[in-house]
Amino acid sequence: MWLPAQVRKISGHDLVIRLDEKPNVERLKTMYSGDLSKVYAKVDLVDPRKARPKQRALFFALLNDIWDWTGYPQSDMKSYFYNEYQRKTYGLSISLKDESDTTVSEANLLINIVLEFMFDWNVPFKQGYELLPKEESYYMYLCCKYRKCAICGKHADIHHVNGDTVGSGGNRNHVDHSKRHVIALCRVHHSEAHKIGQKEFSEKYHLPMSGIKLDVETLKLIGIRGNYEEETR
Structure with a gap:
């Protein structure tokens, strides 16, 4: 049961949430055998930021680096990574077109998939190097x-x-x-x-x-x- 909501307050591990519409209590009773004393929920915090042009530029620059190294057409690699994104997100699709609703977080996940591939296969960074997200912790993680x-x-x-x-005398x-x-x-x-x-x-x-x-x-x-x-x- 997916319900749109707004977070009204954040305090430590506690969230105060107001649903945009009333939940179907009868359905909840059916799901929980009539006991609503402990109802579990999954919270998906939505990223309101739309994907940046810089992210799109980085994605295609990295595809060019892979094309230079493998000879595979950019269109084929684009489809491959879109499919990988769909696999990792259990069926969610993505697009980096200007008119798409892709968020910054979603675009970052796609770029991270490409970066992992390039690190794993030792693909050299050429065109994409200057655009690499050196401020992102996942990039720093991959480098390590x-x-x-x-x-x-x-x-x-x-x-x-x-x-x-670790000091000079430390082990x-x-x-x-x-x-x-x-x-x-x-x-x-x-x-x-x-x-x-x-x-x-x-x-x-x-x-x-x-x-x-x-x-x-x-x-x-x-x-x-x-x-x-x-x-x-």
């Missing part, structure tokens, strides 16, 4: 997962940032890295960040140096050893 420098795409190390660095194998902020940088760009400072480095490359946190499964997958006993109990 596939050990790609967030600046240049070369092989990267996983570095702690934002005051979460990285005894650290719970899932509780620290990290970023993927090649040694050249990592050295530059230390040399000119994080603020100037961030402004130069339009890259937030706040980093992201990785879950234990991802850290183990990419070979970052540490003390994760608390996470695995």
